[in-house]
Amino acid sequence: MSPVLADVLMVTALIGALALVHRPLGDYMAAVFESRKHLRVERWIYRSVGANPDAEMRWPAYLRGMLVFSAVSVLFLYVLQRVQDKLPLSLGFKPISPDQAFNTAASFVSNTNWQSYSGEVAMSHVTQTAGLAVQNFVSAAVGIAVAVALVRGFARSRTGDLGNFWADLVRCIVRILIPLSVVAAIVLIAAGAIQNFGDIHTITTLSGDKQAISPGAVASQEAIKDLGTNGGGIFNANSAHPFENPNGFTNLLEIFLLLVIPFSLPRTFGKMVGNVKQGYAIVAAMGIIWFAGVVAVTWLEYAHPGTASQLAGGAMEGKEQRFGEGPSSVFAVSTTMTSTGSVNSFHDSFSGLSGGVLLLGMMLGEIAPGGTGSGLYGMLIMAIIAVFIAGLMVGRTPEYLGKKISSREIKLAACYILVTPALVLIGAALAMALPDGKEAMTNIGAHGFSEVLYAYTSASNNNGSAFAGFGANTEFFNTTLGLCMVLGRFLPMVFVLALAGSLAEQKPIPVTAGTLRTEKPMFTGLLVGAILIITGLTFFPALALGPLAEGLAS
Numbered sequence: 001m002s003p004v005l006a007d008v009l010m011v012t013a014l015i016g017a018l019a020l021v022h023r024p025l026g027d028y029m030a031a032v033f034e035s036r037k038h039l040r041v042e043r044w045i046y047r048s049v050g051a052n053p054d055a056e057m058r059w060p061a062y063l064r065g066m067l068v069f070s071a072v073s074v075l076f077l078y079v080l081q082r083v084q085d086k087l088p089l090s091l092g093f094k095p096i097s098p099d100q101a102f103n104t105a106a107s108f109v110s111n112t113n114w115q116s117y118s119g120e121v122a123m124s125h126v127t128q129t130a131g132l133a134v135q136n137f138v139s140a141a142v143g144i145a146v147a148v149a150l151v152r153g154f155a156r157s158r159t160g161d162l163g164n165f166w167a168d169l170v171r172c173i174v175r176i177l178i179p180l181s182v183v184a185a186i187v188l189i190a191a192g193a194i195q196n197f198g199d200i201h202t203i204t205t206l207s208g209d210k211q212a213i214s215p216g217a218v219a220s221q222e223a224i225k226d227l228g229t230n231g232g233g234i235f236n237a238n239s240a241h242p243f244e245n246p247n248g249f250t251n252l253l254e255i256f257l258l259l260v261i262p263f264s265l266p267r268t269f270g271k272m273v274g275n276v277k278q279g280y281a282i283v284a285a286m287g288i289i290w291f292a293g294v295v296a297v298t299w300l301e302y303a304h305p306g307t308a309s310q311l312a313g314g315a316m317e318g319k320e321q322r323f324g325e326g327p328s329s330v331f332a333v334s335t336t337m338t339s340t341g342s343v344n345s346f347h348d349s350f351s352g353l354s355g356g357v358l359l360l361g362m363m364l365g366e367i368a369p370g371g372t373g374s375g376l377y378g379m380l381i382m383a384i385i386a387v388f389i390a391g392l393m394v395g396r397t398p399e400y401l402g403k404k405i406s407s408r409e410i411k412l413a414a415c416y417i418l419v420t421p422a423l424v425l426i427g428a429a430l431a432m433a434l435p436d437g438k439e440a441m442t443n444i445g446a447h448g449f450s451e452v453l454y455a456y457t458s459a460s461n462n463n464g465s466a467f468a469g470f471g472a473n474t475e476f477f478n479t480t481l482g483l484c485m486v487l488g489r490f491l492p493m494v495f496v497l498a499l500a501g502s503l504a505e506q507k508p509i510p511v512t513a514g515t516l517r518t519e520k521p522m523f524t525g526l527l528v529g530a531i532l533i534i535t536g537l538t539f540f541p542a543l544a545l546g547p548l549a550e551g552l553a554s
Contacts, residue, residue, distance in 0.1 A: 003324055003325065003326060004302075004326070006326065007298060007325075007326030007327070007330075010252060010326065010327060010330070011294065011326075011330060013252070014252065014255060014256060014259075014330070017256055018256065018259055018260060018263050021260060021264060022263060022264050022267055022283070023267055025260065025261070025264040025267070026264040026265065026266070026267020026268045026270075026271065026279070027267065027268075027271055028176075029144075029176060029261075029264065029265065029268040030267075030268040030271035030272050032171050032172070032175045032176060033148050033163075033168060033171065033172075033268070033272070034272065035171075038053055038167075039174065039175070041174060042167075042170050042171065042174055045170050045174075046166065046167075046170070049166065051164075051166035051167075052164075053164050053166060053167035053170070054164070054167075055164055056161035056162075056163065056164065057161065057162060057163065057164055057165060058160040058161060058162065058501060059149070059160065059162055059497040059498055059500055059501030060501075061165075062149055062162050062163070062164075062165045062497055063493070063494060063497045063498075065165035065166060066142060066145070066146065066165055066493065066497075067490065069138075069142070069165075069169070070109055070110075070142065070490065073105075073109045073135060073138065073139075074105045074106060074109045074486075075105075076131075077104070077105040077108060077109060077131050077132075077135060078101050078102060078105040080126070080127055080130065080131045081095065081096040081100075081101040081104060081105070081123075081127055081131065082095050082096065082098070082101055083095065084096070084123070084124045084126060084127045085124075087124065087126045087127075088126060089124055089125035089126050089197060090124040090125075090126070091124050091125065091199070091200060091214075093121070093122060093123065093124050096117070096122065096123075099475045099478040099479055100116060100117060100473060100478050102478065102479070102482050103116055103477075103478035103479070103481060103482040103485075104116075104117065104132075106482040106483075106485045106486045107232070107464065107482070107485055108131075108132055108135035108136070108139065108230070108232060109135055109139055110139065110462050110485040110486055110488070110489035110490070111139035111140060111142070111143055111228070111229070111230060111339065111371060111372075111374070111462050111489065112231075112339075112341065112458075112459060112462040112463065112464045112485045112488075112489070113136075113225070113230045113231040113232030113340075113341045113464040114341065114458060114459055114463075114464045114466070114481060114485065115232055115233075115236075115464070116472045116473040116477070116478060116481075117473065118235075118236035119216075119232075119233065119234045119235055119236060120214035120216070120234060120235050120236065121212075121214070123234075125197050125216065125217070128216060128217065128221065128234060129217050129220075129221070132221070132232055133217070133220065133221045133224065135230075136221065136224040136225055136228050136230040136232070137173050137177050137178070137181075137224055137228065138169070138173065139228070139230065140172075140177060140224070140227075140228030140229065140230065140371075140372040140373070141168075141169050141172035141173045141177060141228075141372075142169065142373075143371055143372050143373030143374045144168075144172045144176075144261075144265070144372050144373035145165060145168035145169050145172060145373065146373055146374075146377060146493050146496055146497065147265065147373035147374070147376040147377040148163065148168055148268075148272075148373075149162040149163060149165075149168070149496075149497060149500050150376075150377045150380060150496050150497075150499065150500040150503075151268070151269050151272045151273065151376075151380075152272070152500065152504065153499065153500030153501065153502070153503035153504040154273050154380075154400075154401045154402075154403060154503055155272050155273045155274070156504045157504070157506060157507055157508050158505065158506075158507055159504055159505065160501050160504055160505050161504065162497070162500050162501060162504060176261075177224065177227065177228060180223075180227055181220070181223040181224045181227055182223075184222075184223035184226075184227060184253070184257055185219045185220045185222070185223040186219075187253065188219040188222055188223060188250060188253070189219045191246055191247065191249055191250045191253070192242075192246030192247060192250065193218050193219040193222060193243060193244060193245075193246055193250065194215065194216070194218045194219065194243045195217055195218060195219040195220060196215045196216070196217070197215070197216075197217065198215040199215070200212050200213065200214055200215070201213040201215070214234075214235070216234040216235075216243075217234075218234050218235075218243050218244055221233070221234055222239075222244050222245075222254070223257070225342060226254045226257035226258050226340065226342055227257045227260070227261065227372075228261075228372055229258060229261070229262065229338045229339050229340040229370075229371040229372045229375075230340065230341070230342075230464070231335065231340040231341025231342040231343075231463070231464040231465065232341065232464065233342065238342055238343045238344070239251070239254055239331070239342050239343060239344040240320045240343065240344045240345060240346075245344055247322070248322065248323065248327070251322075251323055251327055251331065251344060252327070254331070254342070254344075255327075255330055255331055255334050258334045258335060258338050258340050258342065259290075259334055259338060259369060261372050262286075262338055262369035262370050262371065262372060262375040262376070263283060263286065263287070263369045265369075265372075265373070265375070265376040266279040266280070266282040266283035266286070266369075266376065266379075267279045267283070268376075269282065269376060269380075270282075273401055275401075275519065277519035278401065278518060278519050280519065281518060281519050281520070281521075281523055281524050281527075282376075282379055282380070282383065282527075283369070284521070284524045285368075285379065285524050285527045285528050285531075286367065286368045286369040286370070286375070286379065287368075287369075288368075288524070288528055289337070289364065289367075289368035289528060289531070290333065290334070290337055290368045290369060293333040293337060293357055293360075293361055293368070294329065294330050294333045294334075296354070296357050297329040297332060297333050297350070297354045297357050297358065298325065298326055298329040298330070300351055300353050300354035300357070301325045301328070301329050301350065301351060301354050302325055319345045319346070319349065320344055320345055323344060323345075327344070328344060328345040329354070331343070331344045331345065332344075332345060332347060332350065332358055333357070333358065333361060335463075335465055336358045336359075336361040336362050336366075336463060336465060337361040337362075337364070337366055337367075337368045337369070337370070338366065338369060338370060338371055338375065339366040339370060339371030339372075339374055339375065339461065339462050339463050339464075340371070340463065340464065340465070341458070341463050341464020341465040341466075342464075342465070343465050346468065347454070347465060347466065347467050347468075348451065348466075348467045348468045348469045351551065352446070352447070352450075352547050352548075352549075352550030352551030352552075352553075353547060353548070353551035355450060355454075355467070355547045355550075355551075356450075356543055356546070356547030356548055356551060358454075359450070359453065359454055359457055359543065359546075359547060360535070360539070360543070362457045362458060362461045362463050363420075363421075363424070363457060363461070363535050363538070363539045363543075364531055364532075364535050365378045365382070365417070365420065365461070365531075365535070366378065366461050366462075366463060367379040367382060367531070371462065374462070374492075377496050378492075379527075381413050381416050381417065381496070381499075382417075382527060382530060382531050382534075383400060383518070383527055384398075384400055384405055384409060384410070384413045384499075385410075385413055385414075385417070385530055385534065386523070386526050386527045386530040387399065387400045387405060387516055387518065387523075388405055388410050388413075389526070389530055390516050390523075390526060391405070391516075394514075396514055396516075398410075398516075399509055399515060399516065400518060401518070402508040402509050402510075402511070403503045403506050403508070403509065404506060404509055408502055409499060409502055409503065412495045412498050412499040412502065413495075413499065415495045416492050416495040416496065416499075417534065419487070419488065419491045419492050419495075420460050420461055420488055420492070421538045421539065423456070423459075423460035423484045423487055423488050424453070424456045424457050424460045424461075424484075424539075424542075425542060427456035427459070427460065427480055427481075427484050428449075428452050428453045428455075428456045428457075428542070430480065431452045431455075431456065431476075431477075431480070432449065432452060434476070436474065436475075436476035436477075437452065437476060437477075440470045440471040440472070440474055440476070440477060441469075441470045442469055442470055442471070443469050443470070445550075446545065446546055446547070446549040446550040446553065447469075447546075447550050448469070448470070449545055449546045450467060450546035450547050450550060451467040451468070451469040451470050452470065453542055453546050454466065454467035455467065455470075455472065455477070455481065456480075456481070456484060459481040459482075459484040459485050459488065460484040460485070460487075460488035461488060462485060462488055462489050
């Protein structure tokens with residue numbers, strides 16, 4: 001079987017699997033968040049934190065709950081890293097330095113999972129499981145909770161109530177993330193991933209050298225790392241490491257886990273607003289952009305110029321030999337478009353133009369299909385922008401799902417889409433202008449700039465993957481990238497919740513002959529076009545200086 005045919009069959013199987021679970025998983029998540037009943041374990045959790053799950057919250061209260069919970073999580077994870085040498089199962093590792101501990105705490109709480117350390121030689125078993133793995137669950141749940149609050153803003157009328165943050169958070173973890181993660185972890189263990197709390201093993205290689213083999217609770221962390229679109233692996237090689245990703249089956253499974261919740265949430269949205277066709281329009285826009293990215297990167301990697309690349313059948317440097325060009329490309333596109341950061345190949349080794357596509361996937365706002373929750377609310381923000389543009393075209397007041405898009409709503413949406421570009425461009429500019437940034441670079445020219453641009457794009461979009469190629473573990477990068485992660489995660493959430501509250505207070509507008517049918521293919525095309533144009537206008541100059549310049553020069 002030719003590699004191209006194998007790649008086509010793999011993508012077909014992936015799309016088929018996602019289509020099979022789209023409806024049942026989406027319906028189940030809608031039922032979870034619309035349920036009035038509380039499980040016994042959930043009631044115990046509410047009592048332990050002093051929360052009343054039946055009390056409705058307006059958007060300021062919902063926001064306060066989310067911010068307080070996240071702030072406590074950052075503090076706990078920071079302290080845990082600083083005292084890990086004094087805790088059991090430390091493996092003899094030293095405490096993490098203050099700037100790196102802040103960077104890591106900000107990274108995992110913000111669902112970024114950027115890693116400026118090598119997990120197998122830096123983090124103890126307790127830090128990995130009680131700290132990082134726990135944040136993989138709760139940070140993903142926070143994103144889904146905020147998305148559900150926005151959906152309620154569309155579904156409700158004449159009320160500012162958006163639900164209860166604590167109930168949404170706990171239900172998401174207990175009823176969705178934990179059950180799915182347990183099943184995924186068992187499958188990964190059966191397929192060859194490791195799961196233990198053993199000591200470091202030192203072995204003698206065939207050449208006579210000594211090599212340290214690190215153990216860990218890999219399968220359980222791998223499951224939620226992908227399912228929650230987190231990305232932080234126990235090993236520095238991430239999903240290229242055979243302990244995390246043993247074979248081709250687990251590679252396909254991990255790509256599926258990256259995409260399954262983000263691609264199912266539009267169905268949840270459609271069920272909760274009472275019109276599943278609206279969810280189909282959103283998931284279609286997500287799928288079009290994701291599939292275009294897969295085709296573009298795969299083709300560019302197979303067609304990369306150069307004698308060595310042509311003889312190898314593609315640009316194989318930096319790729320996992322077990323998987324090849326196709327699976328590496330699909331994984332790379334899926335991880336950069338889902339706010340995950342999990343990698344099975346070295347993104348720095350992708351060709352200039354395909355590296356630019358990976359950058360563009362993040363710059364779109366990671367909405368195709370995006371992270372758990374963040375992809376859905378990001379796409380809904382872009383849908384509001386799209387109906388606003390359509391309203392300008394025909395001279396009508398824009399409406400979406402029976403809600404009028406007035407100046408207040410469009411200002412909140414505009415603030416949302418301006419946060420990330422500001423962080424990316426200002427951060428990259430400072431890194432290129434200041435000595436601390438330039439001294440950490442190991443490459444020059446367009447590729448060196450692409451590495452810096454990628455780092456700030458990844459941090460500000462809460463992705464976590466890296467081009468690498470420069471020393472990120474410095475006080476300058478740990479601090480500035482950490483700030484970008486925090487601001488890039490929580491500032492947009494402020495605008496999303498404020499928008500949700502504004503929408504929920506409105507009374508519904510009846511559908512008329514002049515109402516834009518947002519469930520039709522024409523709106524899906526308008527939405528995709530608006531996303532590409534807005535992103536292109538914002539980031540094209542930076543892309544022209546980096547990956548486009550590199551790709552055209554090769």
